[in-house]
Amino acid sequence: MSGFAASLSDPGAVASLFAAFAMFATVVSVMLPALKGDKLETRLKQVTSQREKLRRASRAQLEQAGLRREAKGTIAGITKKLDLQKMLEDPNIATKLEQAGLRGPRPLMIFYFCRFALPFLFGAGTALYIFLINDFGLSIQMKYGSAVFGAAAGFYAPNLYVANLASKRQQSIMRAFPDALDMMLICVESGMSIEMAFAKVGAEIGTASVELAEELQLTTAELAYLPERRIAYENLAKRTGHEGVKAVTMALIQAERYGTPLGDALRVMAKENRDMRMSEAEKKAAALPAKLTVPMILFFLPVLFLVVLGPAYIKVTEMDTTGTAYGSSE
Template sequence: MDYLITLITGLVSDENLARWIFLGLAFISVVTFTLCLALLITNLLNPLKKRLHSLSHISKDTTKKSAESSALDNTLESMDKYISPSSMKERNQTKTLLMHAGYEQKQALTNFYAIKIILVIFAFFGVLISSKFLPELSTQKILFYTLLAMAIATFLPNFVLQKKAKKRIQTLSNAFPDALDLLVVTTEAGLGFLAALNRVANEIDALSPELSSELQIVCRKVRLGVPLPIALSQFIERTGLLELQGLVSIISQSVKLGSSMGDTLREYAIEFRDRRMQKAEEEAAKIGTKMIFPLVTCIWPGFFTVAIGPAIIAVLEAFGGK
């Protein structure tokens, strides 16, 4: 406590004011902790939820796990309005990134912002505790490092989420041409489109479990009564494969008209395979540029030291002898 008051005194230059600020912060922390604890206990001891769980015909272990998970989800849901941003644009963008990264649960958005807040709190107290073991640091430096750690903790989850979403989209994009080839073969063999899509979803699991799962979701939605065009549009929205819009339009028209899709799917399969090859060639063309930095910093100094170093030493010795 004295250490924190000393830090605050270094900022406000008044010990009495620093004590009042510390007492205010402590009061706010206690009130916040009490409210969170009350929300948690209220959700855990809700009689309606207890009654619903007692009426369910599930095993004891499964019921216990479900109750704990439900209590946690309900607690996070009740805190959603406090931890999520008010901007709908930011919420929608984050929700889209979570879908592209494979997190489609209802509470995924709330969990994401809860993780960000927890990381910020850990960063704040981590820097304060670490600064206690470094007494040579001034108050201004401690404040700077605290703000820097909190900023990193705020933006790090966004960076990780964007990387995961981009990696998953790339994985799905690389596997889709192979799935399209299988779809051409199965439709030309006489299967209906939905049966062919289900067969492809099962066969592609060894190559890309993510794409297999997404295709199986499409098949389940169609069986439950969702129109095929809407299910395919939702597939594009979940996966982020925007280049499939044209394919979805043609499939929808073929389903409505009852025409054969073999030739159309074959053309699209060739096109997607060419796109995948072009992306691979593009990445290969970038290797030369990416190799400049390691060549200049790691390889060339050692090469010139070995190749030209003895000659330079001999020249210096020759001129030094004269």
Template sequence: MESLTQITGQLDAILGPMGLIIIVGVLGLTLVAFTLVMMLRQPEDPLSKLKRSSTVTSSTERAQLRQSDRNEQLQKFAKFLEPEDVAELSAKQLLLRQAGYQSRDAVRMFYFAQFTLAIIGLILGVVYTNFLGGGEGMSTQKTIMWTIGPGAIGYYLPKYWVTRRVGERKKQIESGFPDALDMMLVCVEAGQSLDQCIVRVARELRASYKALADEFEVVAYEMKAGKDKVSVLNDMGERCGVQDVSSFVTVLVQSAAFGTSISDALRVYAAEMRDKRVMKAEEAANKLPTKMTLATMMLTVPPLLIILVGPSAHGITQLGNMTGPGQ
């Protein structure tokens, strides 16, 4: 018992009052790292090795081609880096695709980034509060906050980044969509098919609106692969998450269903998009005076008051000094 007390006293003298917590945390992180290393070094399944070394059929080759872009290291942690709920997994995949991440491993990379940044932030918090002297003079509540806070920030940082990218990508698609409709109308009226029109528009929009060009390229590739045109267009509307694109997809689907001219539908919808863009510009211009009012008052009224009231106030103070309390 005395030896345990002496060891605890030595730990308090070397590492401070949080010495025991530091040791437990280091041991926990070491155990997690050891577990990850052992899982990465686990032997390959003999059946998988036999399948890879043997001659495969054409169906197996196609399956390997479909899975060729997946990360084999992340495949070992698929159970931990992917939600088990199918609906949650689909929602996360859609969110990442709207952010521009089209890879099959996008969901796994997202959760891996959350886990890694959380661990790094936690380590930095422990080092700062216990080894760099940042926790000296802090209360227990502040010490815990400065220890766990960086880990929480690291955990939510990927989510904030993806949400921000989704917003920026939607704005870019909204701003470039009227120009894309005008180009599609010109191509269709020149005699090109819808497939050729989408390929040409994707190539022309690459320099100015990369996000919209990527979406059109995905549509072109899916149509070349033989996927149903209606499904391809509906997938594009769902991927973009923009109301204008969803309405455009509905127009094209209805035009194909009822057999009407695609050029007429594009002409009407392109005119509506141009009018809508003009209305947005007018709305932004009408909001500008209201936004400038506060700035104008803050930058104009104080100097004006100084110019008008300053001389009078200075004269009053000078007069008070000349009269004095005894005069």
């Protein structure tokens, strides 16, 4: 121990120690980059692994939504055997069903089956009611015409149902769409990618519109699964069927194509959709007086006349009764 203390007091030994430490530090500094390896390659592997994980989740989500499942069951079997899809072909019905939120082959098979079966059911039901239960005093020609009308109503009933469902779904989406764009703008300006922004907004907007949350989550899956983002944006516009959503998707496509900032495009589109929502509300408010005219005539005015003229009628009746009694007493 005394020898080690004596060596520390020797200037030559201290200089040798510092020289050895400096040599070791130099060797470590030179060799450290080689020992670390390629960080870029490691990060690229992590990104690839994450993308594959997201693709698997997206495929599972698409299969769960019913887009990749084959239609099975009695109705699907009858539709395939009778080849109703070719017999009653409608080129726009697939898009209409998607806009109504009915995805996959099963709703399409059910639609064609209902379009084939309902004319017979409605026509037969109308004929049985007219001929056997209550004919309303109609002639024989009017009875047959009523049966034909029932069959025609059965043929167009599925289209009316799908159109009504799509309209209600579109209204629900457009009520929450400007707020979704504001949230997406915040996500993009905070540094998120457009895929993460769609996923985040889709998870948060469900309290305002379940339909819009479903569409955004499906778009997130398509952004990770499809080879081009443009196709996912176009699919979103086609599924919603609204000009406001179509304008937003076109702005996103152009921003990606020409490299313009997404934040600016989303800010402008959010303002336009808010103005569009306000104009729709003003249009409905302006149409209220015309819509309230008939209810006011049928329900309000009779009650108002009764309230105003009722006391006067009661007084006149009492005066007539009093006068008659007075005359009879004389």
